[in-house]
Amino acid sequence: MGESSLSSIAITDNLGTCFIGQRVIYYPKLTSTMDVAKHEAQQGAIEGTVVIAEEQTAGRGRIKRAWLSPKGSIALSIILYPDLGYLSSLIMVASLGVVHCIEKVTGLKSRIKWPNDVLINDKKVCGILIESEVKGNRVDYAIIGIGINVNLRPSDFPEISSVATSLSHELGRDIPRLDMIRCLLAEIERLYLALPSGDSVYQEWRDNLVTLGKKVQISSDETTYEGIAESVASNGSLLLRHSDGSLTKIVTGDVTLRD
Numbered sequence: 001m002g003e004s005s006l007s008s009i010a011i012t013d014n015l016g017t018c019f020i021g022q023r024v025i026y027y028p029k030l031t032s033t034m035d036v037a038k039h040e041a042q043q044g045a046i047e048g049t050v051v052i053a054e055e056q057t058a059g060r061g062r063i064k065r066a067w068l069s070p071k072g073s074i075a076l077s078i079i080l081y082p083d084l085g086y087l088s089s090l091i092m093v094a095s096l097g098v099v100h101c102i103e104k105v106t107g108l109k110s111r112i113k114w115p116n117d118v119l120i121n122d123k124k125v126c127g128i129l130i131e132s133e134v135k136g137n138r139v140d141y142a143i144i145g146i147g148i149n150v151n152l153r154p155s156d157f158p159e160i161s162s163v164a165t166s167l168s169h170e171l172g173r174d175i176p177r178l179d180m181i182r183c184l185l186a187e188i189e190r191l192y193l194a195l196p197s198g199d200s201v202y203q204e205w206r207d208n209l210v211t212l213g214k215k216v217q218i219s220s221d222e223t224t225y226e227g228i229a230e231s232v233a234s235n236g237s238l239l240l241r242h243s244d245g246s247l248t249k250i251v252t253g254d255v256t257l258r259d
């Protein structure tokens with residue numbers, strides 16, 4: 001795994017974005033990029049500030065899970081100040097941004113498992129965590145955290161090897177993380193800026209979901225639901241059709257595909 005280290009300047013240099021990634025705070029090692037991004041956001045960091053770490057020692061995932069991010073992976077957080085109406089679309093922007101940039105940089109096709117896991121050949125290659133602070137009808141800040149398994153061997157990590165993959169494992173060679181990061185920041189900015197112009201981001205996200213039409217089990221708020229994932233609404237919630245014909249709207253949860 002002979003890839004050189006990242007740096008703020010290498011990421012920002014001629015990036016071509018308006019604001020995402022114009023300021024990058026880089027750490028060789030950090031507990032979690034979410035913690036630093038939150039602190040920065042609370043201090044009023046400019047929109048689009050990125051916090052990135054070569055390695056996280058306490059990376060976190062959704063539902064209070066730990067997130068493994070050894071050297072060779074990508075772990076970054078992006079600070080945004082969206083209008084409240086766009087908050088629920090950030091999962092779509094982030095997951096689609098990852099799908100696009102994986103394809104552009106590696107040629108690999110990936111799909112999204114609702115709400116925002118990115119899978120290749122049914123195994124997880126990227127996890128996304130969105131944390132925000134809302135006061136009244138105003139978003140104080142929103143942070144998109146993205147972890148991508150890039151240049152690592154899943155078999156070196158037995159705790160995740162049955163459910164996870166990496167780009168290098170799928171492609172059979174290492175991938176320049178710098179290209180992935182720069183592409184990702186540009187792609188996320190493009191999708192984020194497209195939100196006010198209509199439904200295109202939602203429609204593309206929906207079309208890239210591997211979950212729809214499948215029999216699923218969903219854990220949400222300590223309840224487990226089973227049924228067919230029938231559709232998703234434009235606010236990101238999932239409609240689950242049960243065997244008795246009834247429907248449940250699920251806002252957030254953890255999906256297991258049953259077939």
Ligand code: BTN
Nearest residue numbers: 032059060061062127128145147
């Ligand atoms: C999940 O799949 O549960 C979400 C994983 C999110 C991981 C990323 S890595 C960068 C950022 N920092 C963290 O501690 N978590 C997110």
